Amino acid sequence: MDALPGWTYVLIALAILALITVAVAVTVSLRSRGGKAVPPSAPTDAGAPPPRADEAEVTAPTEVTGQEAAAPPVPEEALPTLEQPEGTASRLVRLRQRLSRSQGALGKGLLALLSRDKLDEDTWESIEDTLLTADIGVAPTTQLVDNLRTRLRVEGGEATEARRVLSEELLALVNPDLDRRLRVTGEDGKPGVVLVVGVNGVGKTTTVGKIGRILVAEDRSVVMGAADTFRAAAAEQLGTWGERVGVDVVRGPEGTDPASVAFEAVKEGIDRGVDTVLVDTAGRLQNKAGLMDELGKVKRVIEKLTPVTEVLLVLDATTGQNGMIQARVFAEAVDVTGIVLTKLDGSAKGGIVVAVQRELGVPVKLVGLGEGPDDLAPFEPQAFVDALLG
């Protein structure tokens, strides 16, 4: 066989080189596609309130860099990113300010009227209207106006006097002597049981979650029961609240008897020796008889194990008279021992505190002041009046 000309060898060598280059390029491209880590999905936080600005750093998903992508997967148990609920002192300071922002207009309006040179009938009528608009209710308004008239006649109408007298009268209406402590501890080594009731949408589940966080911040052990079995999302929502602070949530499939979930939750709490069991209930029953049957049963069934120490009725402060009607129906269905007034941040009608306490003869114990996870505060009469007067 004749030897090939020299340039043919050069051509063959070039062709082999080109083939090698193409092969290397294809391999590198495949590797880089197959090896890229999928960024972790965002934490499923759908049911819980949106994180506040100061929480964002903790909960926001971080981007995965090339180096992190190559790192070996970390077992799930090693990632308990539990949140630290806000401490009591800073929470109270923050929420008192928020209360002033939402309620200050009422007191300012009243003080402006009371500081007029002449307190004539028109002025007293405007004072009455201002109080009624703030949902204080007719009887307390009449009482307050009568007392103000008498005292300002006797004690003089100077602006500073008017402020002092108004402050004292408002405080008397809010009734600082009521016992507003939450009964979260049980007896005989058993947990305290807090049953949370109210119609849907008022902020029941959110309130259960927030109370759980307050208890965790106080180093108490907690189990939560999702006895709102009408809507699967409600149980999921509570599950998320629990997960965030390491509290277990007992739940049953959608449609389970709420009483059986409540029973299981309290049993779990007793078996584990926790301090408090918080039970969320459903409130979407349309008729009073059904509501009474259900709530009565939940309470009776729990009390086969241990007494319910607190029944909290959650009311939405923005609903005015509607809230009062709900309050009456629930109070007939179950012995309410305390009221939680939610969404006070979104309503200037703080007078509902006075109206609802009068109506039920039960103290407002907690107020909801926002959608943030720690936006729940104990109701403090003096701080409330101070907020009203700005």
Ligand SMILES: Nc1nc2c(ncn2[C@@H]2O[C@H](COP(=O)(O)OP(=O)(O)OP(=O)(O)O)[C@@H](O)[C@H]2O)c(=O)[nH]1
């Ligand atoms: N602004 C404000 N929003 C609140 C407050 N409390 C609850 N909410 C919001 O009210 C909405 C309803 O709250 P939920 O806790 O789901 O109400 P629920 O009564 O449990 O309703 P169901 O689960 O449907 O029975 C949510 O968007 C909460 O974030 C509050 O104090 N202030």
